[in-house]
Amino acid sequence: MCGWVHRKRNHGGIIFIDLRDYTGLVQIVFDPNDIKIYKIAKIIRNEFCLQIIGKVCSRPNKTNNTNLISGNIEILCRELKILNSSITLPFQIDEKNILEVTNLKYRVLYLRYKHMQKNLRLRYKVTMEVRKFLDSKKFIEIETPILSKSTPEGARDYLVPSRINPGEFFALPQSPQLFKQLLMVANFDRYYQITKCFRDEDLRSDRQPEFTQIDCETSFMNEEEIRNLFEEMIRVIFYKTLNIKLPNPFPVIEWSTAIKLYGSDKPDMCIKLIFTDLTNIMKDSDFKLFSKIANMKNGRIIGLKIPGGFSISRNEINYYTQFVKTYGAKGLTYIKIHKISKEFDGLKSPIIKYFNNLILEKIINKTEAQNGDIIFLGGDEKNIVNNFMSALRIKIGYSDFGKRNNILNNKWHPLWVINFPMFKYDKINNNWIARHHPFTAPKDGYEDFIITNPEKIFSKAYDLIINGWEIGGGSIRIHDAEIQKKIFKVLNIDNKIVKTQFGFLLNSLKYGAPPHGGIAFGLDRLITIMTGSKSIRDVIAFPKTQSAQCLLTNAPSIVDEKQLNELNILYKKTKN
Known part of the structure; x- marks a missing residue:
């Protein structure tokens, strides 16, 4: 067996250690009569990495540990090899109430915690079930570019300077939105991708500058058909990974009802x-x-x-x-x-x-x-x-x-929220903004009133809420270039900007673009609620802080002037 020393105990001259690997713990016994092995065992400390060869034995009477899967047995060590020693830890593995700044700085150690191992392994199982489900529904996974064009989608872009094209920049994708629409035009009827997305925005417990999205798009399906398909996917995921049966079907309420009864478009139905x-x-x-x-x-x-x-x-x-x-x-x-x-x-x-x-x-x-x-x-x-x-x-x-007082019902309560207003008014900038994104289609029959009565337009959008968390959002997209132009006009996006930033989309829509729509699920949020974690940082291997820093690697960091010169970048120094 190979693993790490979780705990070491000395009882009456006999040394016990709990050896830990990803499956759990097992008790190893070192007999003081085996002088050579016992001498090595005496210098072992917590988190030493060991290799053990030994004999599996039943534990002595009344010493069983019912809290362990291996609690009825122990291993009498016959051969012992220290694969690597460990310096003194800044905290003990499984120590409670570790400051977040500490667990982020020593992330490698914190990932050894049982709950972190469990969370990340569940994350893997969920992504595996997603792929199996979508594959069975004839979706294909296609990778879209990471280096792309900056477009106004709401949040700030992360920009990447181009060395070969001085003064010009790529943007990291906030989502693969436009590329997946182009894939529908290109006759790939069912696409999905589990992909990284990037947004330079203020952070909260359910936000990170980089996050993972289960991104899906399909042609020739209406709102209800798309909801039914991905509702089935969520039910399958919960059942296959947690053995939880979610309701069938999920309740559906209109946005106006959610606001009226709960004051929120992501009401917690618990x-x-x-x-x-x-x-x-x-x-x-x-x-x-x-x-x-x-x-x-x-x-x-x-x-x-x-x-x-x-x-x-x-x-x-x-x-x-x-x-x-x-x-x-x-x-x-x-x-x-x-x-x-x-x-x-x-x-x-x-x-x-x-x-x-x-x-x-x-x-x-x-x-x-x-x-x-x-x-x-x-x-x-x-x-x-x-x-x-x-x-x-x-x-x-x-x-x-x-x-x-039985006000809280801690069961699982998924809910679809539909019929969102198309736009909301930004009083600060005195401008209409898209409630979802600029590529969401209006409800049928509203097309002629987009310019004259934007406040009365409703969209073909839908959000999936589970226990007050928005885990997925999607819509039917605009597949008519003329309607897309009207939306840009309501959003006060200048024609020159439309041509520069969205010309490729408008041109593509003219080549027989099919009706299409899709949905994107926040994988980090989904795993957070499935594990009962308080923050998405507990389901991400190497997350950032709320100030968008990685305490493990000390990123972002200063780069040398040679790199900046190659990229033709000057930066303004600010006072601390």
């Missing part, structure tokens, strides 16, 4: 809480703050009923109030329901004096509140209130209270 829109009820309220918001053009008042929430303490309410402020809320109020009566004297709230009995009756009826509940109330411009009330819903759902 949580049994929904919003109640109280905007119209509050228009004639004497509570001036709410009445002002309710009468705003884009204002919204949301009620979030929490069953059994009367027991939530004042300190907890204060905590939730401060919590929502981090999401842009100006405040949060509530109505506690001790007992519903005709005069509503069983209600407790700091703002109840501003509501007459008719308004209180409407609030109780619309939220379907019962004795012992609490209703949290939030109001603001729609996007703001949806954001902070959605965060509150999740916070309460995953709290100890939510778990105790």
Whole structure:
């Protein structure tokens, strides 16, 4: 056997080690009567790399370890070879609460952790099942370029200077979007690729500057057919790798319903809480703050009923109030329901004096509140209130209270969200932007209104959500060059830029481009939720920090002037 010393113990002169390889641990015994081997065993320390030849024996009575697959046996060492020693480790393997900066700096050691071994091996199994499934459906894997053209797809590009063409740059792909569309024009009806993508953007726990995408495209299929096909793929993956049976079929809701009930286009359906829109009820309220918001053009008042929430303490309410402020809320109020009566004297709230009995009756009826509940109330411009009330819903759902009161259902809840608006308005830049990307097709019948009424156009887009994580997104693409030109016009992309950056696409669409569509799954996110990890960094072998640095290799790093001169690059030094 070959492996690493996980632990070493000395019991009454007999030395034991737990030898570790990728399959687990096994106990090795060193007999003090075997002087030569015992002498070597005495100098062994944790993480030494060893080769063992020995005799497999049953463990002595009452010494079995039921926590190990090998817990009924041990190996009596007959030959021992130290393949390599190890210096003192900065932390012990399987030590808990390692600082992330430490595990990223000493990533090679951290990858020896049991959960990291498990995560990366599951990642491999998932990609294997993806390939098997797509191969069975007649998809073929085709590699698309890594060095390509910079195009405005939303996030910043990583640029690569060209030495041979001074002053010109390649861009690393944010996705293979345009190339996979070109493959459809080229008569490759079913394409897939498990590929690296790159985005120079601000990072969060579910983002990395480089990430892996399961990228798929197909011709001659509509939205529902594509959803059904890849829903089947996800079900197969979960069953084959985790022995989990996901629902069949997945629920489907429209984007507008998701926003109305959950305030988010990626709602976490593990949580049994929904919003109640109280905007119209509050228009004639004497509570001036709410009445002002309710009468705003884009204002919204949301009620979030929490069953059994009367027991939530004042300190907890204060905590939730401060919590929502981090999401842009100006405040949060509530109505506690001790007992519903005709005069509503069983209600407790700091703002109840501003509501007459008719308004209180409407609030109780619309939220379907019962004795012992609490209703949290939030109001603001729609996007703001949806954001902070959605965060509150999740916070309460995953709290100890939510778990105790059956508000949280920790099963798997996949969900398709469909019928997205085509565009959203960027107030900062005073411009329309694509909600998905500029190549998403509008719903049939809307083509003539793209220029005149962009706010009313809906797209043939669909996102797959599992337990509040967007793991996949796709759409039917535009295969008509004239419609694509209209989209560019709405997005205020100059004709010169269109010709320079997208001319190759528009020209290709003119050669009998078929109707086509596809989807891309974030492999890192998918493995994160499948393993129950808190961050995608726990399912990537060598991830970057939130400042896009690799602490293991100290990248990015300064390069010498000779390299810069070869690339015709001058850079501006900044003060630290």
